[in-house]
Amino acid sequence: MTYALDGIRVLEIGTFVSAPYCGKLFAGYGADVIKVEPPGGDIARAHGPFRNGEPHPETSALFLYLNTGKRSVELDLRTPAGLDAFYRMVEQADVVIENFQPRDAQALGVKYDRIREVNPHAVVVSITAYGQDGPYADYRTNNLTAFAMGGQMYITGTQEGGPLKNGGYQADYQGGLNAFSGAMLALTAAERDGEGQHVDISVQHCMAPLLESGIPVYSYLGRWMPFRRGNHMASFIGIYPCTDGHLGIHLMPRNWKPFLETIDRMDLYEDPRFKTQADRTVHNDELMAEFFAWAAGETKKDIYERAGRMRAPIAYVHTMADLLESPQLRERGFIQQITHPVAGEASYPGPPWWLGPDGWRPEPAPLLGADTEVVLTDVAGLDERQIAALREERMVSV
Amino acid sequence: MTAPLDGVRVVDLTMVWAGPFGTRMLGDYGAEVIKVESPGQWDLLRALGQIPRTEERWWNKSAYFNHNNRDKYSFALDLGKAEGREVLLELCRQSDVLVENYRTDVMDNFGLSYEAVREANPDIIYVSMPGHGKSGPEKDYVAYGTNVEQLAGLVSLSGYEGGEPMKTGFSYGDPMAGTALVSAVCLALRKRRLEGHGSFVELAQRENLTAFVGEWMVDYSMNGIERQPTGNRHPHMAPHGCYPCAGYDNWVTVACQDDDEFAALAKVLEQPELSEDERFATAAGRKEHEQELDALIAAWTSQRGHYEAMHILQRARVTAGAVLTIPEVMSDPQLRYRGGWVEHSHPDAGTWEMEAPPWQLSRTPGHIRMHAPRFGEHNSYVLRDVLGLSEERIAELYSSGVTSDDPEKSLHQ
Structure with missing residues (x-):
């Protein structure tokens, strides 16, 4: 079996979500990903949620998930010997991923120019909220503020409730996925030309164009909708409570008839108020009242299955329990059991896309510093004395 | 400077948002993307541009379409006709990648399954982007944009404190699948270099988005607690x-x-x-x-x-x-500083601004190289220059309606 990234070595000096998600994808598709953690580890280790709610650096679900299949080196880049060891590893790397703020990266000595000098073949991926330069490049950011500045927050939530972020760390994940695609393009070029480059990912730049038709329509026609539409783009695109959860419908014109057949309301098919999508838009509130009344009597899994058979776009809001029980995800092998030496067994999402049935490596996240000695020996080429000195220095600096 | 995907030819059978957004980025970074639209079944985004139907060639003026389809060629071909299928297979012989996001059974019904296309070209990378996947008990269920995030678990975690689950502000799963497509294609191209033949890539949109809430799945499986929406709050930080x-x-x-x-x-x-x-x-x-x-x-x-x-x-x-x-x-001054928006001209639609390619690659930057194609704009290029068909055969394709320079206008009225 060949993994798509066989033979690729990645150095990840990223923390929290964006760079680790990028690194996770590299590891999943077969690269050797060396995660360089600061003394004490990636802050995601301190973040949780933890097994049984008890903080422990090896049982944070956030860390466990985002760092599957990597090796961990605990190294203090603030010491000269630590930084030197880092650059020795850079010599052996195809890709370097980092998500420091530009001025923190400079202060730490993680600089593109120096990496390029040491290894011109390397692809260096920098993930930040705003990019490497510009008026906000040094502004402090996190997932919340990036979500706001990327334009996605203004359109999320209800008008009265105010702008809302989506669950979890969506701006950070978008950064990680965009970084992976940008990095893969640069790696493709590097393997062809023998020359690396700097891939500068601005999460704001990635997020802002994605507001459905919002940007094209505003830019071209000067029109935009200055409000939030909550759970309903229209009566026929929205979320409705049912007896045991929530249903989501998304009806295009051609789905109208199969939808009414599914919910056994063909009387509405003849109703002149709802003949065309335009009619349904005009009589939006009346139709919404019908849908609220209908959904309130349904149970989510039954109607989902019936709608599936009858080709009507009715889904239900899957909880985490629903995901784990999903017959679809289970049959496809998307839910994968991974056993971690400290955190134990847990269920993880599988590959975000499939490069054949065996194209993805489901392996646990590393213990903090588990591979320090091996990697410093094999990759950085340090001898026992140098490693011992590093260990000493780290103790001094911590 | 040679673009990363220079020399890679992509047959693009996708419509609406997820697929076209992804293949557009392949085009931004150098691929030759040939968008195949049927004269009778063309891209809905051409109709969602709020352009009055009284305007001449209104289907070429939708900004929603034009943003997501720049850097592509347009080739009109009816895959439902035997001759259309034959021409598509000829195009696949000359191509590296095929991308499709039809309902799961459509390509099979056309006789254009992976196996059929692989027979024509064993080197082809065939990417399917279905909602649920090409297998499993729900594979034929209909799921559009906003359904994907509901199926992915994200909606159950979103919402105001104490409130009901809340949708995102847009069809979030679409652009995430499009973004993923670029790396999926690059990975498959590398795999082809290693193995010497093409492969099948399956990008199920709900799985791709489920990966964005993975920590909550791990958490639930360890702790058995359903986390409720917490609005804009954070588990530890305040304010x-x-x-x-x-x-x-x-x-x-x-x-x-x-x-x-x-x-x-x-x-x-x-x-x-x-x-x-x-x-x-x-x-x-x-x-x-x-x-x-x-x-x-x-x-x-x-x-x-x-x-x-x-x-x-x-x-x-x-x-x-x-x-x-x-x-x-x-x-915004920061996005302006980065050149995030660039002026752009189109022969039918005029001049306005659209987004620059998202990722700044210092040595091989992306570019807007071509305006989004007018319907059937590159029929001649594909039929004559890429496929080298005879004038006789081309005339037949036109007369039998397999190709056309104009779309069937009644479709998206």
Whole structure:
């Protein structure tokens, strides 16, 4: 079996979500990903949620998930010997991923120019909220503020409730996925030309164009909708409570008839108020009242299955329990059991896309510093004395 | 400088958002993307541009279409006809990648399954982008844009505190699948270099988005607790929220990651004593008293504009970001500085601004090289230059309606 990234070595000096998600994808598709953690580890280790709610650096679900299949080196880049060891590893790397703020990266000595000098073949991926330069490049950011500045927050939530972020760390994940695609393009070029480059990912730049038709329509026609539409783009695109959860419908014109057949309301098919999508838009509130009344009597899994058979776009809001029980995800092998030496067994999402049935490596996240000695020996080429000195220095600096 | 995907030819059978957005980025970074539209079944986005049907060639003027289909060629071909299928297979012989996002059974019904295309070209990389996947009990279920995030578990985690699950502001799964397509294609191209033959890639949109809430799946499987929506709050950090500003519907987000940052915030609020206040001196204390903190911050932000509040807070090194509207992201100084929007011209649609390629690659940057194609604009290029068909055969394709220079106008009225 060949993994798509066989033979690729990645150095990840990223923390929290964006760079680790990028690194996770590299590891999943077969690269050797060396995660360089600061003394004490990636802050995601301190973040949780933890097994049984008890903080422990090896049982944070956030860390466990985002760092599957990597090796961990605990190294203090603030010491000269630590930084030197880092650059020795850079010599052996195809890709370097980092998500420091530009001025923190400079202060730490993680600089593109120096990496390029040491290894011109390397692809260096920098993930930040705003990019490497510009008026906000040094502004402090996190997932919340990036979500706001990327334009996605203004359109999320209800008008009265105010702008809302989506669950979890969506701006950070978008950064990680965009970084992976940008990095893969640069790696493709590097393997062809023998020359690396700097891939500068601005999460704001990635997020802002994605507001459905919002940007094209505003830019071209000067029109935009200055409000939030909550759970309903229209009566026929929205979320409705049912007896045991929530249903989501998304009806295009051609789905109208199969939808009414599914919910056994063909009387509405003849109703002149709802003949065309335009009619349904005009009589939006009346139709919404019908849908609220209908959904309130349904149970989510039954109607989902019936709608599936009858080709009507009715889904239900899957909880985490629903995901784990999903017959679809289970049959496809998307839910994968991974056993971690400290955190134990847990269920993880599988590959975000499939490069054949065996194209993805489901392996646990590393213990903090588990591979320090091996990697410093094999990759950085340090001898026992140098490693011992590093260990000493780290103790001094911590 | 040679673009990363220079020399890679892509047959693009995708429509609407996820697929076209992804293949457009392949085009941004150098691939030759040939968008295949049937004269009788063409891309819905051409019809969603709010262009009056009285305008000449209105189907070429939809900005929604034109943003997501630049850097492509348009080739009109009816795959439902035997001759159309034959021409498509000939095109696949000359291509590296095929991307499709039809309902799961459509390609099989056309006789264009992976196996059929592989027979024509064993080197082809065949990418399917279905909602649920090409296998499993739900594979034929219909799922559109907003359904994907419901199926992915994201909606169950989103919403105001104590409120019901909340959708995202857009069909979030679509652009995430499109973004993933670029790396999926690059990975498959590398695999082809290693193995010497093509492969099948399956990008199920709900799986791709489920990966964005993976930590909550791990958490649930370890702890058995369903987490409820927490609005804009954070599990540990406080303050961490969205605050009203002066004017109508203006907002700024503010977060404090540690004690120093909170002390800086307290100074901006002109209440430096807050950082000594025992309610707020520690992260745990701030979390416990976050509602009181929210009121103090809102009292300050509501006296200021949202950009103004952000800049004042940032000068004090406090994490803050204005909630930008659509016009504001287009005028934002940072995005302008980065060249995030570029002027663009189209022979039918005129001149306006569209987004630059998203990722800045220092040595091989992406470019907007071509305007989005007018329907059937490159029929001649594909039939003559790429496929080398005889004039006789081309005339037959036109007369039998397998290809056409005009779309069937009644489709998206």
